[in-house]
Amino acid sequence: MPRSRRVAAVVTAAAISLLATSCTGQGAGEAADDPKQDVTLTFWHGWSAPAEVKAIEDSIARFRTAHPNIKVRAVGNMTDDKVNQALRAGGDKAPDVVSSFSTDSVGKFCNSGAFADLTPFLAKSGIDKTKVFPEPLLEYTQFEGNQCTLPLLGDAYGLLYNKDAFEAAGIKEAPKTWSEFTRVAQLLTKPKGDSYERVGLMPTFHGYETTPMRLAAQWSPAYFTPDGKSNLAGDPGFAAMLDYQKDLVGKLGGYAKLERFRAGFGDEWGAEHPFHQGKVAMQIDGEWRLAMAQDAKVPFEIGTAPLPVPDDRVGDYGKGYLAGTIVGVAAGSRKQNAAWELVKYLTTDTDAVVDFANAIHNVPSTFEALASPRLKVSPGFKTFLDIAKHPKSTTTPAQADGGTYQLTFTDFAYRYEKGAVADLKAGLAATDRQIDTDIAKAK
16 A cells, blocks of 8 residues: 555554453444434544545545534544554543554454454444455454454555566566566666666565565465464475575575665655666556656656466466555444444445545455446556456465564565575474464464
8 A cells, every 4th residue: 555654564563562451342232322413433544645634534524425413533644553552541532443554453453352343233234245345355354253344445466567678678578477577587687887777676575565475475375274373384385485586586686786786775655766766677566656656757658467476377377465454443432333334434335435546546445346437447557456356366364463473474584585594494384383472472
């Protein structure tokens, strides 16, 4: 998701402490407030850029037209840490509805009882969530059967590339397999002394959205076994991804040389992004990058494509990693029925979802919104819509420790790519043990 407000989701999630059990409030069957009475809801969200704030305010205004008795006091630029503190403190100043950019927080929000389980509210409204939301989005908005959040727009990760650089190098189309990707990345790389004029891709895991989770999705691995144990060493997809990435790092000049070049990159969310400046020819990123690059007035034509797949899974081409914004009702709120009306509108009303997606250039989060003729779809943006619709697109599952297990995996990947791990399988097994320990403590 775009943007000005984004700190890496896994970092945000890892910083959240477990909420006290006192946060646990009433469920749909116990909520006694009358949503038809005059009421004021407090809605906390993370958007801060003027255009994004206007988009959410416009959406709230449309909600007010349909529900004139429900006033909404929206407060932006709220982090998960601030949400955590407010929900623990409770009281009249605590939010009734909360939106978060971090899907990795869901496991903690659900496990701690900080957010109300929305399953009874969905049932009361006659909504079959499986017919409204794509499966990966349902996967990252619930934990162990507790649907404590719902999707509020989505993000699909794919490949953006410099078409002018492709043409100059004689490359006809975006690579579909990882072996093709290596060849293309090498062709697009222009060394300059002991550095580069341009790299085909910044392949190190510090390279913005080139994270282990984004790449691993193309191997469709299982992060956990059926009995809930970490599965990094058990699923060969993780080792295959790490070996591929490390090999690519070597072929593009080596870890040390690439990291020196990366140190000069500009802000990920500003005009100085290296893709905008032509320092990298291909960028792994979400759908928002297309609009940001166009706003930066890049001097080249931009192409978009799904990320490559392993050579033996070419039939899976078109899939990708999915994430997005989440929204839920605070368990301690005494206005849960009214709060549900707002959540229901923001997440299930097709026009509301489409209008919001059009305004902030995100992927819609419902089947009907994805197919809506009102959705503004450029050829480049369509790539990300197709990734979102692909039946084999995946996400990272929610866990009781939030995104800590992903941080643990990422830390291992950092060490492996720079050559600090001698035995990959043993290292993955040790990482599994750490993840299992952390999750057990969180539960």
